[in-house]
Amino acid sequence: MRIPFTKMHGLGNDFVVLDARIDALPPLGPATAAAISDRRTGIGCDQLIVLQPSDVADFQMRIFNADGGEVEACGNASRAVALLHGSKASVETGGGIIAVEPMGDGARIDMGTPRFEWDAIPLAYAMDTLTMPVAWENLENPCAVNVGNPHVIFFVEDGTAIPLERLGPEIECDALFPERINVNVAQVTGPASIDLRVWERGSGLTRACGTGACATAVAAIRRGLVSGRQVTVTLPGGPLDIEWTEAGRILMTGPATTSFIGSFEWTDYA
Structure with missing residues (x-):
């Protein structure tokens, strides 16, 4: 066939x-x-x-x-x-x-509304998902967001200095995450811009992750790390425009x- x-x-x-x-x-x-x-x-x-x-x-x-x-x-x-x-x-x-x-040469996607409850991520036990009291070496106090799939986001000074190819699989499979987790390392570069690297659950290091960009933008907005509700998230493969609307919907625009x-x-x- x-x-x-x-x-x-x-x-x-x-x-x-x-x-x-x-x-x-x-x-x-x-x-x-x-x-x-x-x-x-x-x-x-x-x-x-x-x-x-x-x-x-x-x-x-x-x-x-x-x-x-x-x-x-x-x-x-x-x-x-x-x-x-x-x-x-x-x-x-x-x-x-x-x-x-x-x-044009891409699309806009309404990704729906993010979830922040610990059991919606899901985590193995209850904790604050905005500033999680956990760490893996120098990666500490991440956010957790479910945008249709689960993400943990670490905000760091220099995303390129993080050995994500080593720490990514360790965090992905940690017992804290019963369904495993996508691991995001984010560096805020301006009032509406973020550089992002992603270890994707089941795939490894990837040039781009749309749900990771959405989760990271939402986490940065919740923490007050960016101004406004529109963020350009730049991954190794290029930029995505993310908007978290006042109605709570996530809109992602980018090429394909x-x-x-x-x-x-x-x-x-x-």
């Missing part, structure tokens, strides 16, 4: 998109998702995205990290999917229904593009 795919990326965070809204795919499990995502023996991507019908939105977006684990949300993939769909749409995700709108299209034999990865 030959399966068409579209390879896309948002700021270098790359995806293999399978469109099963009309023609259904065979059953897809973690092993197949990981095999397709493998950069040496598969097509290669940070996330595998599967589009399929939905009973509650225009369509559903399922998201598999490179390790094969299914996750709730992906901001960069949402922009890519908006571009692929070509018009405004409501999209069902594991983290809730989002609204996507293509704009198609890299190439192709097809593969399902049995090669099943």
